[in-house]
Amino acid sequence: MARLSGWGRTTSSLCDDERVSATDAAAALASAGARGLLVRGSGCSYGDAALNTGGTALTLAPEDPTVHPHGVVVAGAGTSFETLLRTTLPTGWTLPVLPGTRHLTLGGAIAADVHGKNHLQDGSIAAWLDEVVLLDGAGRRWVTRPGDPEFAATVGGMGLTGMILGATLRLLPAEGTQLEVSNQRLPDLDQVMAALDVAARRSRYAVAWVDAFARGRGVVSEARWTGSPCRRSYAPAQHLVAPPVPLSVVTPLTARAFNAAWWRLPGHERTSVTTLTSFFHPLDGVRQWNRLYGPRGFLQYQFVVPDGAAHLVGDALGELTAAGGAPFLGVLKRFGDASEGLLSFPRPGWSLAVDLPPTPGLGAVLDGLDTRVAAAGGAVYLAKDARLSAELFEDMYPRVKEWRDVQTRLDPEGLFRSDLDRRLGLVRRA
Amino acid sequence: MRDGTGRWGRVLVLGGTSELGLAVVDALDLQPRAEVLLAGRDLDALAAAPLPDGVRRTCLHWDATSPGAAAAVTDAATQGGDLDLVVAAAGILGLGAHEDAGLAAEVLMTNTAGLIEALVTLAGRLRSQRHGTVVVLSSVAAVRPRRSNYVYGASKAGLDAFAQGLADDLHSTGVRVLVVRPGFVHGRMTAGLPAAPMATSPEDVGRAVRLALDRGRSTVWVPAALRWVAPVLTFVPRPIWRRLDL
Numbered sequence: 001m002a003r004l005s006g007w008g009r010t011t012s013s014l015c016d017d018e019r020v021s022a023t024d025a026a027a028a029l030a031s032a033g034a035r036g037l038l039v040r041g042s043g044c045s046y047g048d049a050a051l052n053t054g055g056t057a058l059t060l061a062p063e064d065p066t067v068h069p070h071g072v073v074v075a076g077a078g079t080s081f082e083t084l085l086r087t088t089l090p091t092g093w094t095l096p097v098l099p100g101t102r103h104l105t106l107g108g109a110i111a112a113d114v115h116g117k118n119h120l121q122d123g124s125i126a127a128w129l130d131e132v133v134l135l136d137g138a139g140r141r142w143v144t145r146p147g148d149p150e151f152a153a154t155v156g157g158m159g160l161t162g163m164i165l166g167a168t169l170r171l172l173p174a175e176g177t178q179l180e181v182s183n184q185r186l187p188d189l190d191q192v193m194a195a196l197d198v199a200a201r202r203s204r205y206a207v208a209w210v211d212a213f214a215r216g217r218g219v220v221s222e223a224r225w226t227g228s229p230c231r232r233s234y235a236p237a238q239h240l241v242a243p244p245v246p247l248s249v250v251t252p253l254t255a256r257a258f259n260a261a262w263w264r265l266p267g268h269e270r271t272s273v274t275t276l277t278s279f280f281h282p283l284d285g286v287r288q289w290n291r292l293y294g295p296r297g298f299l300q301y302q303f304v305v306p307d308g309a310a311h312l313v314g315d316a317l318g319e320l321t322a323a324g325g326a327p328f329l330g331v332l333k334r335f336g337d338a339s340e341g342l343l344s345f346p347r348p349g350w351s352l353a354v355d356l357p358p359t360p361g362l363g364a365v366l367d368g369l370d371t372r373v374a375a376a377g378g379a380v381y382l383a384k385d386a387r388l389s390a391e392l393f394e395d396m397y398p399r400v401k402e403w404r405d406v407q408t409r410l411d412p413e414g415l416f417r418s419d420l421d422r423r424l425g426l427v428r429r430a
Numbered sequence: 431m432r433d434g435t436g437r438w439g440r441v442l443v444l445g446g447t448s449e450l451g452l453a454v455v456d457a458l459d460l461q462p463r464a465e466v467l468l469a470g471r472d473l474d475a476l477a478a479a480p481l482p483d484g485v486r487r488t489c490l491h492w493d494a495t496s497p498g499a500a501a502a503v504t505d506a507a508t509q510g511g512d513l514d515l516v517v518a519a520a521g522i523l524g525l526g527a528h529e530d531a532g533l534a535a536e537v538l539m540t541n542t543a544g545l546i547e548a549l550v551t552l553a554g555r556l557r558s559q560r561h562g563t564v565v566v567l568s569s570v571a572a573v574r575p576r577r578s579n580y581v582y583g584a585s586k587a588g589l590d591a592f593a594q595g596l597a598d599d600l601h602s603t604g605v606r607v608l609v610v611r612p613g614f615v616h617g618r619m620t621a622g623l624p625a626a627p628m629a630t631s632p633e634d635v636g637r638a639v640r641l642a643l644d645r646g647r648s649t650v651w652v653p654a655a656l657r658w659v660a661p662v663l664t665f666v667p668r669p670i671w672r673r674l675d676l
Contacts, residue, residue, distance in 0.1 A: 010434035014560040014604040034558065045569030047434055053604070299434050363435040367462050386434025390464050421433055422512060
């Protein structure tokens with residue numbers, strides 16, 4: 001038994017943690033108890049997606065990935081993005097989707113159908129997968145491909161269709177060694193959104209950081225690869241470790257001050273050349289930065305709304321600060337077409353993510369936002385969520401009915417369970 | 431399971447018409463569509479018990495005085511999912527029980543035997559789900575029985591001892607136990623009785639329980655000062671104690 005928690009550390013959970021190699025995976029299926037089994041990656045999901053209280057939380061041992069010269073990598077599910085980059089970059093290829101951390105595993109990335117700062121142009125990871133190898137609840141091994149219902153249920157399926165054992169992922173030519181980043185500092189949310197919309201069409205990578213305390217003023221960053229074509233090793237530096245602290249250092253006061261200082265950073269009105277790590281994974285520079293929120297942890301609220309409901313971005317920022325919350329650096333992204341994943345989060349529109357320490361009354365504010373996001377045809381990201389209600393989940397993910405049909409076929413005995421599944425009623429129960 | 435903001439999802443109240451049990455539910459931060467399961471003898475009264483808005487109510491038949499009733503209520507309560515919180519609230523005062531053998535037996539069956547049977551059964555489920563909290567409504571009478579209602583005191587002393595043992599037994603299983611020891615609480619049970627010093631209300635008890643749960647306490651006295659007063663009472667010499675009109 002181990003006490004595990006999500007990256008946000010709001011809930012902790014006692015699970016049987018086991019580490020197995022992909023070859024022993026079938027034996028692990030047989031040993032699942034009454035509380036079921038879940039494969040956990042690196043625990044980068046914020047809420048309860050990677051927890052299975054009272055049951056088994058299995059970790060798959062990483063395997064060495066193989067890069068093929070035509071730009072495809074074959075890797076085990078337990079392989080981290082860091083290992084993937086170490087393998088692909090020296091051969092002149094990079095990963096097509098880079099989420100905000102390099103620590104996540106390939107299996108976790110597939111289960112959450114992750115996206116990066118290039119969603120508008122390149123889509124989520126589903127769009128880059130040629131094959132996903134799955135061991136289902138009945139012990140059958142599937143090699144699923146785009147267009148298969150098993151593929152559509154597994155990519156974004158939160159690990160509940162079976163054990164993702166590995167995948168074949170198409171790569172992106174590493175056009176340069178570094179990134180040319182242009183920043184624009186803008187005084188209010190309307191201008192930030194207008195500039196981000198342009199930036200996301202113009203440059204492959206685009207993102208905006210918004211200050212919820214000051215009408216959503218923010219910094220729009222866009223980036224493209226630059227320098228000579230990349231054929232070099234990947235060695236991200238990491239020297240800082242956040243200490244455990246007895247109280248959250250993020251409070252309404254410090255969040256306001258930090259956001260203001262961030263906005264004023266001199267680099268935020270210039271074009272500069274930077275590394276992959278500092279553009280894509282700035283937070284990875286401090287290990288266990290999540291501990292800075294103290295023992296009570298924090299929530300990340302990320303939602304997407306269609307263009308017609310873009311005002312919900314501003315409403316959310318306003319309501320979160322008005323309710324005495326401490327929204328830390330809001331991250332705004334532009335999303336393009338949805339993938340075929342039946343439970344995938346990204347869909348065309350605007351995505352906002354904010355980190356929030358749990359303050360009194362926060363639950364009610366977020367419930368109100370959930371209702372409006374759902375009514376607008378938007379959704380809350382399951383990989384970040386720790387508190388959505390089962391009813392609104394059904395509204396946000398209307399294809400869950402199709403997903404359940406496939407899921408029940410793949411896991412007829414209901415072996416795969418997670419706390420997210422228990423909370424939202426993802427899996428159909430007899 | 432409690433969600434990321436600490437809100438409760440499925441709550442079982444043993445003694446679903448109990449004023450204190452309902453006051454605890456009322457004070458809790460519940461998920462918007464939380465399910466509250468009320469277990470008790472009188473299904474009509476359970477259906478009419480006041481619950482916070484938006485909460486889903488499930489009424490379960492359970493007669494604390496009927497041995498063997500625990501299995502059915504446990505099965506029914508755990509069928510719809512994990513239990514996050516169990517509030518052991520069933521209780522009767524049984525005034526005059528020390529002169530009425532039948533009433534004395536009923537007090538012990540309800541306050542002690544029935545609850546212990548249910549909690550033993552439920553603890554097994556909570557242990558296997560590896561999370562959950564049990565709130566046991568004991569009483570200051572468990573610590574120092576009063577001459578006017580010592581059958582009640584005996585029943586609560588038994589329950590209290592059980593709850594302390596249960597807490598130790600469940601330690602490190604992910605399941606927590608909170609023992610609540612209120613003093614005199616104004617309400618249905620004590621209507622018409624002269625109030626004892628440091629009397630409180632069901633709302634006070636609810637608030638104190640919520641705070642103790644959020645802080646991860648294992649014992650809470652209501653009012654808090656009883657924590658210091660009650661041990662002092664146990665040192666009052668018997669000749670004096672029996673002359674006190676309590």
